[in-house]
Amino acid sequence: MTKFNALRRQRPNYREQKLSSKCELCCDAAQCGLVDEVRQLYVGKNALEEKLKQVQHAFHDLYKKLHHLNENIALKTQSLRLDNHCLECMSEIEFSSNDTNKEQPQSIDNNQQE
DSSP: OHHHHHHHHHHHHHHHHHHOSSSOOOOOHHHHHHHHHHHHHHHHHHHHHHHHHHHHHHHHHHHHHHHHHHHHHHHHHHHHHHHHHHHHHHHHHHHHHHHHHHHHHHHHHHHHHO
């Protein structure tokens, strides 16, 4: 950031020199090189700021996807809990129905033997 602060200070000075009618505007190779470097730095800074916006947008999209995936995982976990509970209930029902079925065939067999 110190380079950009220095650039901000130098830019008004250059503009004042350019707009001043009292002094003759002359540009030597060093000053032209510095002006070109300042332009390049601003172009680079703007490109980096645009890239930062793109990365922040991509990060925000990924964060939304992560939130959506976490919601789906929670929903599926709850669904699995319900399925397991249903399976336990069904096995209890089958177990109790098997107990009654075992008793009934025996009584039917006794009736058939008579």
